[in-house]
Amino acid sequence: MFLQTVITGLSIGGIYALMAVGYSLVFSVLNFSNFAHGAVIMLGAYVGLALATKLNLGFGLVLAGSVAGAGIIAVLNEKLAYSSLRGRKAPSLYLMISAMGCAVFLENLVYATIGSRFYAFPEFFGRQVVTLWGSSVSLLDGGAFLFALLAIFGLHLFIRRTRTGIAIRAGVCDMTMCSLMGVDLNRLIAVVFLLAGGFAGVAGVFLGVKYLVYPTMGWVTNKAYIAAVIGGLGSLPGALAGGLILGMVETFVSTYVSSVLRDVFSFTLLIAFLVWRPNGLMGIDSEDKV
Amino acid sequence: MRRTAALLAALILVAFAGTAPAAEVIRIGHTVSLTGGASMWGQSEARALDMLAGKINEAGGVLGKRIEFVRYDNRNDAVESVNVARRLVTDGVVAVIGPAQSGNSIATAPVLEKAGIPMVVTTATNPYVTIDQKTGKVRPFAFRPCFIDPFQGTVAARFAITDLGAGKGAILYDVGSDYGQWLAKYFEEAFTAKGGTIVAKEAFRTEELDYRAQLGKIKELAPDVIFIPTSQKEAAMAAKQARDIGIKATLLGTDNWGSPDLIDLGGSAIDGGYFVNLTDLADPDIQDFVAEYRAAFGEDPVLPNPVMAQDALIMIVEAMKAAGSTEGAKVAEAMANLKDIKVTSGVLTINPEDHDPLDKPAVIQQVDVAGRTFKFVKKYVSVD
Numbered sequence: 013m014f015l016q017t018v019i020t021g022l023s024i025g026g027i028y029a030l031m032a033v034g035y036s037l038v039f040s041v042l043n044f045s046n047f048a049h050g051a052v053i054m055l056g057a058y059v060g061l062a063l064a065t066k067l068n069l070g071f072g073l074v075l076a077g078s079v080a081g082a083g084i085i086a087v088l089n090e091k092l093a094y095s096s097l098r099g100r101k102a103p104s105l106y107l108m109i110s111a112m113g114c115a116v117f118l119e120n121l122v123y124a125t126i127g128s129r130f131y132a133f134p135e136f137f138g139r140q141v142v143t144l145w146g147s148s149v150s151l152l153d154g155g156a157f158l159f160a161l162l163a164i165f166g167l168h169l170f171i172r173r174t175r176t177g178i179a180i181r182a183g184v185c186d187m188t189m190c191s192l193m194g195v196d197l198n199r200l201i202a203v204v205f206l207l208a209g210g211f212a213g214v215a216g217v218f219l220g221v222k223y224l225v226y227p228t229m230g231w232v233t234n235k236a237y238i239a240a241v242i243g244g245l246g247s248l249p250g251a252l253a254g255g256l257i258l259g260m261v262e263t264f265v266s267t268y269v270s271s272v273l274r275d276v277f278s279f280t281l282l283i284a285f286l287v288w289r290p291n292g293l294m295g296i297d298s299e300d301k302v
Numbered sequence: 303m304r305r306t307a308a309l310l311a312a313l314i315l316v317a318f319a320g321t322a323p324a325a326e327v328i329r330i331g332h333t334v335s336l337t338g339g340a341s342m343w344g345q346s347e348a349r350a351l352d353m354l355a356g357k358i359n360e361a362g363g364v365l366g367k368r369i370e371f372v373r374y375d376n377r378n379d380a381v382e383s384v385n386v387a388r389r390l391v392t393d394g395v396v397a398v399i400g401p402a403q404s405g406n407s408i409a410t411a412p413v414l415e416k417a418g419i420p421m422v423v424t425t426a427t428n429p430y431v432t433i434d435q436k437t438g439k440v441r442p443f444a445f446r447p448c449f450i451d452p453f454q455g456t457v458a459a460r461f462a463i464t465d466l467g468a469g470k471g472a473i474l475y476d477v478g479s480d481y482g483q484w485l486a487k488y489f490e491e492a493f494t495a496k497g498g499t500i501v502a503k504e505a506f507r508t509e510e511l512d513y514r515a516q517l518g519k520i521k522e523l524a525p526d527v528i529f530i531p532t533s534q535k536e537a538a539m540a541a542k543q544a545r546d547i548g549i550k551a552t553l554l555g556t557d558n559w560g561s562p563d564l565i566d567l568g569g570s571a572i573d574g575g576y577f578v579n580l581t582d583l584a585d586p587d588i589q590d591f592v593a594e595y596r597a598a599f600g601e602d603p604v605l606p607n608p609v610m611a612q613d614a615l616i617m618i619v620e621a622m623k624a625a626g627s628t629e630g631a632k633v634a635e636a637m638a639n640l641k642d643i644k645v646t647s648g649v650l651t652i653n654p655e656d657h658d659p660l661d662k663p664a665v666i667q668q669v670d671v672a673g674r675t676f677k678f679v680k681k682y683v684s685v686d
Contacts, residue, residue, distance in 0.1 A: 013522045016547065020514040128337050130535050132567045141548050148548030223511045223539055224567060232511060266515030271506055272477050274515075 016147040017267045018260070023153040025259020026160040027222070030215040031236030032243065032251035033164055034208040040184045040246035041204050044104035045237065048089055048114035050230030052209055055118060056082030056216030057225045058126065064133055071136040079213035086209025087202050089114055095198070115230065122227040131225040133217075156218045163214060164252050167207065171248070176203055184246070238282045244292025253293055327370040328363075328628055330618060331390035331398035331419075333410065335378035339535060342561055343402060343607040347424060348373060350591075350608030351399065353598055354615055354646075364619050365628065376401055380409040387413040395419065396628040397618045402607055404428030404451075405480040407444075415443045418630040420621070420637060422614035424607055425580060427451045427557065428484055432657040440657055443634050447613035447650060448606070449662040451481075454578050455488025457664045457682045458529060458554055461576065463496045465666075465680070466552055468526035470501045474516060474540055476532050478508035485531035485556055493529075501525050506536075514543050521549050533558040537575075538568035545571040552576065560605060565671050573671040576679065580606035580647075582665045584678045587648045612646040 031053060038046040059081035064074045093110050140151045171177035182190045183200050191197045215236075219229060235258065243254025258278060265277045285292060332351060335344035355369045363369060372393050376383040383406040390398055391413065398414055398421040401407050407426035414421045422445045423431055429451060432444045462468040471493050475482040490500050501523040504516035517540070520528060528544065528551050530537050537559050544553070555577035564572060581588055583602060588609055595603045603609070621637035622628055638654040651660045663683045667676035 013518060016518045016521070017515065020512075020518060020547070024512055024514075123337070128339065128341060130339070130563065130567055132538065132569065135569050141546065143548065148546070150546035153546065219511075222542075224535060231509070263515045267519055271504060271516050275507070 013267070015145055017263050019144075019147055019149050019153070021260035021263035022256060023149075023157050023259070024263060025239075025256035026157040027215060027218055027255075028236045028239040028259050029164060029252045029255025030160045030211055030218065031233050032240040032255045033167065033248060034211045034215070035233075035237055035240040036243075036246050036248060036251040037204055037208045037211075039240070041180065041187075041201065042094070042098070042104065042107065044107040044111070045245070046208070047108065047111040047237075048093070048118065049111075049208065049212060050233035051115040051118035052082050052086050052089065052212040052230075053216045053219065053233060054122065054225075054227065054230035055085050056209075056213035057220040057229060058122065058216075059213070060217040060220060061131055061133060061225050065131075074133075075214065075217050078217045079210045082213030082216060083206045083209035086205040086212060089209075090201060090205040095201075098201075119227050119230065126227075128227060131220075133221045133225070136221065152221065156222070159214070160218075161252075163211065164248065167211070168248055170207075176200075180204060235278065238278055240292075241282060242285050242292055244294040247292065247294040250292055250294030257293075327368045328365070328622070329370050329372050329393065329395045330615070331393070331395035331400075332371045332373040333376045333383060333386045333390065333398060333400040333406075334373065335402065336373075336375040338378040339533065340378040340402065342563060342604050343425075344375075344378075346604035347400075347402065347607040347611040349599060350595060350603060351611050351615055353594065354612045358615075358619065364622050365626070367628075369615075369619075376406055378403060378406065380405050383407075383410050384413055386410075390414075391417040391419065396630065397422070397622075397633060399611060399614045399618070400424055402426060402610075403481065404431055404484075407431045408480060411441055411444045415441055419443060420445065420618070420630055420634040422446060422617050422637075424448070424610040424614055425557065427454055428480055429656075429658075430480075440655065443630065445614075445617060445634075445637055445652065445657045447617060447645065447647070447659055447662075448580050448610050449664055450658050451485050452488045453662075454556055454664060455485050455531075456492040457666070458556065458578050459489050459492035459496060459498070460682075461578075461666050461680075462493065462527045462529070462552075462554055463498050466527055466554075466576075468498060468552070470499050470523070470525040470527075472502040472504070472520045472523065472525035472528045472551070473500060474504050474506070474513060474520065474528060474530050474532075476508055476536060477505035479532070481556075481558065482531045486529070489529050489531065511539065512543070513540050514547055517544050517547055517549060520544075521547055525551050527552045527554050529554045531556040531558070534561045534564040534567060538564060538572055541568045541571040541575065557606065559669075560667070560676065562602075562604065562674075564669065565674055568669070568671075570671055572669050575669045576666055577669070577676075579665050579667050579676070580662075581609050582667060582676070582678045585647075585665065588646060591646050609646050613650065616643065616645045617650070617652070 034049045056078045060074045060078035063069045063077045093114050097106050137152050141148045179195045239254035239258045240251050243250030262274050266274045359368045372395050374386040376386045383401050387410045402424045404426040407423045420443045425448050427450050434441050473486045475486040502520045506513050530540050537555050553575035557579050559577040560579045620643045621633045625632040625636035640652045643650050653660050665681045666679040668679050670677050
């Protein structure tokens with residue numbers, strides 16, 4: 013049972029980490045919590061669902077389409093809801109309020125147009141199960157976990173090694189200085205949202221395949237937000253660590269204490285971090301974000 | 303300014319012109335989930351009621367008056383259900399059909415009782431819909447045409463032991479739902495009484511998506527059957543996750559599973575699962591209704607709500623005829639004494655002691671994913 017619990021914890025944590033990355037990316041550059049991220053994840057799931065059920069595409073194309081779709085939605089979201097606030101140098105609190113508004117707006121838009129029904133993705137992989145030392149791992153869970161790790165690692169390399177990545181890191185340190193050095197800030201921020209949206213697309217498809225697709229599915233991201241805070245908002249390795257820790261804590265509490273007390277533990281963990289280590293595990297200080 | 307006032311007056315006139323004088327119509331409230339997770343049944347229920355009311359009105363109405371529905375969406379939410387009930391009271395309806403869910407019905411009952419308006423819930427199966435839990439006395443204005451959960455839980459337990467040969471059972475339920483909590487309890491009692499053992503009883507919270515931690519515990523104890531008294535959404539997710547972690551036990555559910563959605567959402571994981579339901583598309587008693595519904599809307603009714611809602615309307619109509627009045631107290635009194643009336647699901651007699659129907663049958667259905675249907679397995683009329 014211990015091993016089964018670890019496996020379940022990791023697979024839940026992997027999804028949390030994927031979602032937490034989106035929060036961390038935006039936070040590191042614009043210094044606000046983009047609560048519309050959950051809605052973008054939800055829309056990404058619907059994009060994937062449409063590709064899978066209407067066009068009968070395979071899993072790879074569905075994932076790619078959803079990444080592109082959610083990426084574009086995230087960029088549009090930034091252009092329509094945040095860029096004018098940014099232009100007027102509004103405090104980041106205003107951006108956060110605008111983000112909350114976007115989340116409610118997008119959710120209700122889906123209610124009004126697509127409806128409140130629940131949908132499931134077609135079964136891409138059947139229900140294949142691999143047995144490891146007496147514990148079962150579904151191929152989907154194992155694959156999703158590995159893919160999440162690879163994607164986050166890829167993003168890490170992108171930010172460390174490429175010119176755009178260096179520009180993003182420069183923007184994290186000092187936006188004004190960065191623009192004085194000739195970096196197009198609007199383009200830079202668009203890239204950040206595109207990346208965050210792409211991750212939202214991946215998370216949306218995985219969430220949809222593992223669970224179901226429905227308008228309020230984005231609310232599960234408040235867990236990812238906790239994960240981002242635990243790991244240190246603005247830190248990519250932190251988002252990964254935070255996601256895995258939260259997934260493990262929740263699963264162990266559900267298994268060995270009580271499933272009903274699970275969220276009590278999650279939120280206690282959040283409060284404990286906010287009190288004793290507000291920068292989280294890896295968000296050491298603002299100079300070293302992303 | 304003058305023009306605005308004139309416009310306003312005209313609008314008010316139009317608004318009043320829309321509602322016929324109260325004397326010629328019988329206004330019946332309908333509180334139903336037209337949106338939200340239960341909207342599939344709610345929409346189907348509304349159609350079936352309009353269909354039947356149309357027929358009754360064509361045949362001359364009730365006590366010479368036409369039936370008219372005042373319908374509000376309760377969004378399958380207890381707070382919203384109370385708001386809807388209050389609105390229906392202000393609207394002056396003489397009886398109410400719905401809600402369909404036990405939690406919402408338990409919230410609605412006191413409001414309508416205070417106003418002296420009889421309510422007939424459609425598929426709310428919890429005993430405390432018609433019985434006041436605090437006093438243990440029957441609620442004078444609450445009625446139902448469907449079976450109740452102790453019966454449903456007993457049927458499920460009995461089927462598990464005698465037909466599935468199960469000795470060890472596990473339960474996975476939603477701790478935030480009245481429906482699930484009580485059914486878990488009734489199933490456990492009946493299963494244990496019949497000689498079985500409940501090896502695990504695990505709960506999750508409403509809106510939670512991942513039950514693998516709970517299922518992991520259940521897997522360890524190797525039950526023969528897992529009882530999952532939830533709606534189709536949770537059942538589908540639980541089934542997928544149970545199969546993912548290698549659980550092979552038979553899955554057993556309750557009437558809330560009975561939506562075509564279950565097959566879309568659960569896929570191969572839910573295949574072969576059994577559940578208790580109020581009616582079955584193959585039930586010989588409802589064939590006329592099913593044919594009529596198909597002809598009108600070009601699709602199958604989403605059972606059981608449409609059938610139970612029609613039963614509820616017939617109960618109200620018959621009680622009004624028996625009382626010769628639409629006055630709440632008289633209608634309620636007549637309803638408590640309804641005997642052998644013909645309803646859509648068969649024949650119905652109300653027990654005046656608890657306002658539940660006597661000998662309401664339950665069917666066991668099996669999920670057949672390949673055929674995209676629920677196969678009729680067997681019918682229970684009573685359990686002892």
